[in-house]
Amino acid sequence: MREQRDLVGALASLASTLDSLDIGPGADSLRADRDRLAAAIRSYLIPRAVDPSTPITVVVAGPTGSGKSTLVNSLAGIDVSPAGALRPTTRTPVIVASPPHDEGLDQLAGVRCQLVVASAPLLESMVLVDSPDIDSTAAGNRARAETLIDNADVVVFVTSALRYADDVPWQVLRRAISRGTPVINVLNRVGSSSSGAVIDFRSRLAEAGLDPDPVTVPEHHLSAGAQRVPSLAVKSLQRRLRDVVTDRNDSSGSVLRRVLSATMSQVISLTDSLGAIRDDIDGLEAELSVDLAARVQSLQLGHIGTDLYGRAPTGRNPLARRSWKRRSAFGVESMIEAEETIVSRVTSLVTEDLRHWLAAARPLLAERDIHPEPILSGVAGASRTAAQAWVAYVSRIAEDQVGPASGLATVVLVEAATSPGTAAAADILFSADADVLIERARKELIGRLEVIYELTASLVVEELRERLGDFDESELRPALGAVMSTLAPVHA
Numbered sequence: 001m002r003e004q005r006d007l008v009g010a011l012a013s014l015a016s017t018l019d020s021l022d023i024g025p026g027a028d029s030l031r032a033d034r035d036r037l038a039a040a041i042r043s044y045l046i047p048r049a050v051d052p053s054t055p056i057t058v059v060v061a062g063p064t065g066s067g068k069s070t071l072v073n074s075l076a077g078i079d080v081s082p083a084g085a086l087r088p089t090t091r092t093p094v095i096v097a098s099p100p101h102d103e104g105l106d107q108l109a110g111v112r113c114q115l116v117v118a119s120a121p122l123l124e125s126m127v128l129v130d131s132p133d134i135d136s137t138a139a140g141n142r143a144r145a146e147t148l149i150d151n152a153d154v155v156v157f158v159t160s161a162l163r164y165a166d167d168v169p170w171q172v173l174r175r176a177i178s179r180g181t182p183v184i185n186v187l188n189r190v191g192s193s194s195s196g197a198v199i200d201f202r203s204r205l206a207e208a209g210l211d212p213d214p215v216t217v218p219e220h221h222l223s224a225g226a227q228r229v230p231s232l233a234v235k236s237l238q239r240r241l242r243d244v245v246t247d248r249n250d251s252s253g254s255v256l257r258r259v260l261s262a263t264m265s266q267v268i269s270l271t272d273s274l275g276a277i278r279d280d281i282d283g284l285e286a287e288l289s290v291d292l293a294a295r296v297q298s299l300q301l302g303h304i305g306t307d308l309y310g311r312a313p314t315g316r317n318p319l320a321r322r323s324w325k326r327r328s329a330f331g332v333e334s335m336i337e338a339e340e341t342i343v344s345r346v347t348s349l350v351t352e353d354l355r356h357w358l359a360a361a362r363p364l365l366a367e368r369d370i371h372p373e374p375i376l377s378g379v380a381g382a383s384r385t386a387a388q389a390w391v392a393y394v395s396r397i398a399e400d401q402v403g404p405a406s407g408l409a410t411v412v413l414v415e416a417a418t419s420p421g422t423a424a425a426a427d428i429l430f431s432a433d434a435d436v437l438i439e440r441a442r443k444e445l446i447g448r449l450e451v452i453y454e455l456t457a458s459l460v461v462e463e464l465r466e467r468l469g470d471f472d473e474s475e476l477r478p479a480l481g482a483v484m485s486t487l488a489p490v491h492a
Contacts, residue, residue, distance in 0.1 A: 003486065007049050010482040014267065015041040017479040026369050026467030027277065033270050036150060040179075040263060043109035044151045048256045055101045056126040056245060056255075057108070059148045061176075062158035063135040063169045067188040070227065071158060071217070072096065072130040074234045075241075077120045079227040081130045093148060094130040098123035109151040111144050122238060125245045126154075135168040149176050153255050154244050156237070158186045161194040161219075164201045170208075177208065180262030182255060184240050185214040194219075215240055260487070267480055274473035281464055284368075288457035292357070296449045299353060304345045305415030305422075308338050309408060312425035321428050330407025338411050339391050346387035350449065351380045354456055365460065369467055375459045382455050386448040394441050401430055401437065417441035 018038040023031040048054055062068045069081035076096045093113045095105045102117050105127065113129070122128075131148045132141040149155055155176045159169060164187060176183055187194075187201050198216060206212040215237045220229045309328040313320040330338065358365070358372040365372065391414070398409035409429050416426040416438045426434040 004049060007483070007486040008046055010479070010486055011041050011046050011049065014476075014479040014483050015046075017475055018267070020475070021274070021471045021473065022469045023274070023471055024465070024467050024469035026464075027469060030270060030273055030277075031469075033266070036146075037263060037267055037270065039109065039147070040150045040259075045256070045260055045263060052256065055097070056153040057129060057151065058126050058154045058156060058241065059129045059131050059152035060156045060158060061131045061134050061145055061149055061172065062186075062188075063163045063166055064133040066158045066160045066163055067217075068133075068158045069130055070229060071156075071186065071188065071234060071237070072128055074228040074231065075120070075122055075128060075238065076116075076118045077228075077231075078116075078118050080116045080118065080128075081227075093132060093144060095127055096123065096130070097127040101127055109147050111147050122241060126241065134172040135166060146172060146175065149181070150179065152176070152181055154241070155181050155183045156186060156241075157183055158188055159201075160189045161187060161191065161197040162189075164197060165204070170204075174208065177210065178262065178266065180255075180258035180260075182244060182258075183210060184237070184244075185210060186217060186237060187214045188217045189219040190216045191219040264480065264483060264487075267476065271473050271476045271480070274471060274476075277468055278471075278473065281461055281468070284464065285457055285461040288361075288460055289454060292453040292457055293450060295353065295357060296446060296453050299349065299449065301349070301418035301445070304342060304349065304418040305411060306419065308341065308411040308415065309425070312412075312428055314424055324425075324428070325408065328408050329405070330411070332407075335407035335410070338407070339388075342391050342411075342414055343384060343387040346390070346445075347380060347383040350383040350452055351376060354379050354453075357456075368464055370460060370463045375456065375463060378459050379452065379456055383452055386452055390445050390448050393444050397437055397441060401433065413437060413441050417445060 015038045018034050018041075021034055023034055025031075060068050060072050072094070073080050080096050081094045093108070093111060094116055095108065095113045096116045096118050097105050098119050099117065101123070102115060105113065105115050107113055108129065129148055129152070131145045134142060134145045134149075136142045136145070149172065155173075157169070157173050157176070159166075163169070173183065185201075185205055187198060190198060198214075201214060202212045205214060217229065217233050217237070220233060309330075310324065312324050312328075355372075355376060358375065362372070391410070394413050394417070395406060395410045398406035398413055402409045412425040412429055416423045416434070423434055423438060426438055430437050
């Protein structure tokens with residue numbers, strides 16, 4: 001009992017950990033796997049770990065027109081589901097059970113079902129489920145069929161000599177196989193001209209690693225309104241199902257162990273897949289950061305500070321210098337206009353450069369379904385803020401040097417920091433300190449731009465995480481380990 005409680009507790013913890021994984025819409029298949037595994041643990045593994053004597057659930061599945069309902073009727077010995085293209089099971093699955101196994105069977109794994117109570121020797125140790133068509137064009141019907149298969153102890157896969165090669169049913173069949181569920185394959189409506197279909201079906205089963213000897217049910221021309229084939233036609237299928245029951249009784253929990261082991265393997269596979277995504281994201285962020293850092297050094301900054309003031313004299317004439325200072329003096333309004341021009345130019349330069357970079361990186365981003373527009377929007381806003389902060393920084397340097405009337409000194413320092421070879425005006429205003437001040441202003445600008453470009457890499461990765469999810473798959477490993485540690489007693 002203690003081992004049973006340990007297993008149930010470990011499974012419940014694993015299911016909760018799976019639920020907590022934030023897997024985004026860009027990883028739909030992995031998110032579906034997460035949901036399917038958590039649901040299977042809760043609705044199948046835990047109930048059977050709690051009560052191993054639960055009757056075997058036999059889900060009869062197959063494509064449209066394969067004859068599932070007719071076979072269920074024939075196995076149960078009563079008309080459970082009206083056969084035909086418009087039978088109710090296209091909408092609501094039907095569960096056939098005998099007392100006392102019929103309690104609470106109006107649903108299975110959250111799927112609402114129609115319960116039919118019947119008495120037949122086969123139903124003493126199992127319940128039959130007539131599932132919706134697994135190739136239904138209605139997504140809900142196929143989803144319900146797949147959920148039922150995920151909660152089956154045995155899947156009876158029914159196809160016909162005309163439909164056995166259809167792709168969709170084989171996809172669902174492979175899903176049952178990967179889960180570790182015993183599968184009994186039935187080739188229905190086999191006529192005198194179906195020998196080729198039988199041979200090909202056997203070959204396909206062998207390739208899939210399944211028993212290459214399917215149950216064959218001969219074609220019967222039923223009278224109008226007939227819902228069952230003669231009992232002799234399903235005798236082989238009944239024998240296969242009884243063999244499963246016998247095996248189950250001889251080795252209690254064998255199916256549970258198989259499904260448990262297969263489920264753990266699938267959780268491990270999910271963990272590895274999520275880990276690969278995290279590695280991909282981390283690697284992409286590092287790759288983008290290196291690429292973008294190199295772009296900052298090659299930015300053409302020359303036009304940022306041009307044409308903001310009148311040209312300074314190149315000579316040493318004091319009168320010419322004083323005259324230039326008076327002509328180029330900045331009032332409050334003109335300084336506000338100049339600052340806005342500088343900020344706009346920096347913002348435009350960075351945004352356009354990163355727009356070109358995103359265009360070049362488009363195939364890389366497109367394969368990850370990342371759209372550049374939100375990234376550019378974030379970059380533009382951050383660039384404007386960074387440019388405003390840089391202008392304020394240069395203005396403080398200028399004020400420290402020339403006092404409150406520092407408008408001209410600010411724009412001169414901006415130009416000199418962004419356009420090598422334009423230091424004449426800076427020499428007039430700052431004398432021997434000009435080179436040091438220019439270098440300080442330039443380093444500050446480059447540093448702020450590097451932050452913007454690092455932000456761009458972060459925005460790309462953030463967009464990627466938004467698409468794929470911000471999960472930590474390593475949280476699964478302790479939960480997995482707790483379940484695995486209980487498997488030795490279970491196998492024993």
